[in-house]
Amino acid sequence: MTLIKVKNIRKEWNGIPLFANVSFEIAEGERVLLFGRNGIGKTTLLQGLLGRHPFEEGSVYYSLPPEEWGVLDQQLEIQSDISALDYVLSGSPELNDLKRRLERLGWLLQESDGRDEALVAEYGEVYERYLQLDGYGWEAKAEKSLGRLRLDAAVWNLPYRQLSGGQKTRVQLAALLARQPKLLVLDEPTNHLDADTFVWLEEWVRAYPGTVFYVSHDRTFIDRTATAVLELGPQGCRRYPGAYTQYREQKEIEARTLAVQYRKQELEREKLLESIRRYAEWFQQAHRAAGQNDFRRAKAKKNVSRLHAKEASLERLELHRVALPQAVPQLSMKLEGEVFRGDALLDISGIRYAYGEGAALLENFNLTLRRGDRLAVLGSNGAGKSTLLKLIAGLLAPDHGEIRRHPRTRVGYFAQELDDLPLSSTILDSLLELPGMTRTEARTILGCFMFPGEEVFKRIGDLSLGEKCRVAFLRLYFGRANLLVLDEPTNYLDIDTREQVEEALAAYPGGLVIVSHDRYLHAAVANRLLLLERGSKPRLFPGTYEEYAAKERSFVLTPDEQSREGEMKLLELRLARLMHSEARETEQEDRELMAEIVELRRTIQHLQ
Incomplete structure (x- = not known):
């Protein structure tokens, strides 16, 4: 059965055309990804389907009433101080209304000491109706849903507006889990989720008995959930069977x-x-x-x-001439690091860090970052990932212990919140502030970063999150850092731009420390993993993300093993240089070279 049928819709925003001639159908039981570049109008299309704004042209047919829809909205605004639990309970409007009436009548009965017979009779009628509709069962289901989303009971009665981004997403997911509507419309459901909730969401969406229509930029999530990809463009859309890999x-x-x-x-x-x-x-x-x-x-x-x-x-x-697809603007970037011939960029010894009087996020923590390291930091929300990055970048100081940086180490930091950008400056002016930067050079570079023509005069504060991400990368581009510390660097980028960033990071000659929920990014870039969990010792995995996913995940390196691994990397680097060095001038020097190579191989084998 067809649930949604869209025919030739067109949408403009402030007089600017977003898309036109868009037609598609969504059938019962499908899990359809709405795919397209940032700014093409994916969220606008979803909002239009939800009736929040009209389309300029076209028609939309629905076979489900609105109460059978379930929506996860990243821009959800709740004006009142409704709590997280109340938000979930509001998924059943009738039961929620009865519950409120019971609470109000109970308070009035208490005020009158139960002597008001009319109040007693009304309370009895509402209570009976609440029992008939299994209101207490609904309350239990709502609480169970919040528990399954790993939301602590202490959060349930907090105002929804005070929750973090990840908590808001989980509260909305809990409301959908409790209701089980026939059609789910999800806008970026994976944003701000920790790894465990991520895995739960994948399994839930994949096994969902209803229909799912969603927007996401997480390629692993798409590969594991989508049955079809709907590619949205300025002049229509195309449907592709399968998930992201099949689409590509x-x-x-x-x-x-x-x-x-x-x-x-x-x-x-x-x-x-x-x-x-x-x-x-x-x-x-x-x-x-x-x-x-x-x-x-x-x-x-x-x-x-x-x-x-x-x-x-x-x-x-x-x-009938075949036209090649029009090339879309793509991010063109090549990150350059300052020439650095040392080995250890940074060494962390026995540090402790806690916020206020709370439990320590990091305790007796040790880590060495070397040239060529691409360290992905994994762990649940609140485990201290962003805190560790700020310590490495020098934005925070440890309570105890020492962080030693090589005198030539230059750190480039990308903040998840994008809060270090000069919001009042234009994009062009922010570049012209750099020493030696000419206007011509700045315009050329901005064009490579998908800021053509008059767009360079936009205020940074007026940019979208994706555009701000590109501006933040500009600063890294010119920073000539040899250690990049990146906190969710691809959060607001579309998939095409993410892949461009991955290529640049993979070719970057310096060291990298990355926190991200994008598993494709880890698979493309990381060669070491650091696993953080609250209440547990940090674990270092000396391999790629794919190896970590395939092997026994309880593998742990002790501090001595970490030191041995670092020493072995140094020896392997030395061996590679000797193996590719030019022939020596004399036979004696050649013999000495071969002897050193043999000795290095013997030492590496012993360490292994």
């Missing part, structure tokens, strides 16, 4: 097929143009040679007929 494969096949067809048509077009030119020349020559001879003039006209036939073929070719 199909797009690559389409691109190759179009390229072959385009080249074939271009060759055919060149042949037709050459034939037209040749027949035109032949006609002119034959016509001049025929003079007033009627027989020769008639013969010359044969070339005109052939010329017209070729021109008609060219018109048909142009009418």
